[in-house]
Structures are given as structure tokens and as C-alpha cells.
Amino acid sequence: MAWFDLGRLFKGQSPQERLLRAGIRADIAMAAGRMAGDPRSDPTVREVATQLPDDETALRLMEGRYGKVMGLLVLTDRRVLFFGHEYVGGPLAEVELTSIDRISSGGSVRTGTSVTVTGPDVALTVDRGLALSGEQFAEAVREVRFGSAPVERRDPLEVLAELRVMRDSGRLSEEEFQKQKRRLVDEL
Template identity: 30%
Template sequence: MGSRLKEIKEELEKLDINPTIFARKEIHALPDILSVDERIAYLVEGRNKTTQHHIILVATDRRLMFVDKEFMYGLTVEDYSYTKISSIQYETAMMLASIDIQVSDDLVEIDGVGKYEAKLFCEKVRDFMSRPEEYIKHTPEPSHLDQLEQLGRLKESGILSEEEFNEQKKKIIDKL
């Protein structure tokens, strides 16, 4: 196990987060996604209401991330700056909860989250949302070159296939 993955697992343990076996692929992708000094504030797992995929939501000291590592479809990572989140709420049913996050024009809906974990996660994210911007570890938006370098690392480590790499690369280049 890589040292960064070991650090991440220790961080989760300290936060009393015990991911299920279903989150293993996403957790193993985190060392390639997180910046070296980026810290996890909280993490929950659930199901994306749209795709029905098992995913993890990660709140770090810099951003909110949605990570989906599907066997056939490769890796999907969406990240949002706390300043772009207009609301986060959770709704509880019998045993589980759902989390709705409004980011700009997108609504991210996750269900199948533990009740207690959903409440804690929303509280952590609201803490970051309410902080003045200078308190959030400010890193500039990654440049197109940074994004391409990260893609290259994901491909080299076998997380992305050649096809997925080319597809993501095209999206970045099209933004130029």
C-alpha cells in the first residue's frame, strides 16, 4: 500500500469513518486525486440518484468532491469550491438519509447515506461554506496544464484507460 493511501486511511480512522468494501475502489483512487497537503474533513458513501452508482462524497479543507470509480466506466471526479455551493441539505428516511447539494446550476443528489453520517457531513460542509474565503486554504483553480498532468498520472497509475484519458484530455483542450 502506498504511503499516501496509508495516510488517508489513518485520517479516516481518526475521523471515525469506516468505509464499506463498496467504497474501496474510490478510496484507492484518492491518493491520485488529493493534493499532497490536502486534508479530508469528512467522507460519506452513498448512491448517486442519477446513475445509481455507489460513490463517495469527500469534504476536504479545500473543496467538496464526488468520486465514482466504476469497473466499466473508469473514474469520475467532480469537485466544487465551497464558495460555489449555494446549499446543502439532508433528508432522513427510516434508516438512511439523502444529501442534496446545490452547486451553481447543478443539483447533486446522493441517497443511501447513513443518517448520522449525512448530518455530520452537512455540518462540516456548512462550516466551510460559512468561512470567509481567506480561511479556506486557497489554491488557485488548477490550470489546464495542471489538469493534463493529473490526467497523465491517473493514466500511468492505471486508473484511467487510454480511451478515458483521451476523452478527458479532449474536454480540457476544448475549454482552451
């Protein structure tokens, strides 16, 4: 075993690799990999994957609390949704991007960060976010909704190259590789 492989053995898999191996769509796995969280969120990430249609792209996830329920706040190219941990059957709250008037964040690393998405008939607040996740999530919503900066999207050819490496190393099945490849081609 080469030296770099030993280092990887001790470090473990990245969140994206772990979720891709579990059969989670690439966009959801990448969004989950950018959030401050750990493998205990994987069941909720799987729920997100079963609920999002194939033509809707997950852009960012944030762990936090909505009301008294801990779960994941999800930004897609169409909506902001909240999925509770240990709840199945869909999101507990959702707001269409086109109806968002305002997005704000607050809190601190010590007390936890919060995000509030406001529309004409809705206010969705998620608090107890880890580290700077509230600010990062709010900025991502602003970028997508109001166009304040380009949306963070990876080059589909770069993603395809990563998927090929995972397939060739046995970490991704041929069937899942083909499914993700079709999805990437459809995005071009």
C-alpha cells in the first residue's frame, strides 16, 4: 500500500465519498459535504434524496433547529426546505425561492447561528446552526434568489471525472455511475 493510501486509511472517507458510496445523488452528497455536520445526519440526507425530484438540484445544506425539531435546512435551485431528523414523508417546511423577499442570519459560533427566510406569507427560521453555517447558508440563498453573486456550481466534467475514479476503485457501482452520468449530461 502506498504512503498516500495509508494516510487516507487513517483519515477516513470524506463526507461526499461516504454519501456517494451509500447511493446518494452527487449534488446532494456535495451539498452535504460542505455543511458542518457528521454521519449522524446521513439518514436525513437520505430522506432529502428520496424527496427531491431528479430535475431539482441541491446546492447547500445546514444542520439546525426549526421550532423544537433538529434537522436539515436545504437550499435547492427552486426552494428552501426543512427536513426533521427522524421524520419521513417530506419536508416539515418549505418556501419557494421566487416568494422570498428577505434572508437574514445572526447568532454566533458560541450560541449557534440562525437563518430566517421571509416571504409575503411565510417566515422560516432555523437556529442552532454550527459555526458559520447560518451566514454561509444565507449568502447562498441570496446568491440564488437575488443574483448577488454566481451560484457555486462545479464543472460537470470535473464531477464526472471524480465519479469515474470512484467507479474504477469500486466505491461506486456501474449502475449508480451511469445514473449520475445521465444527470450530469442533462445539466449541460
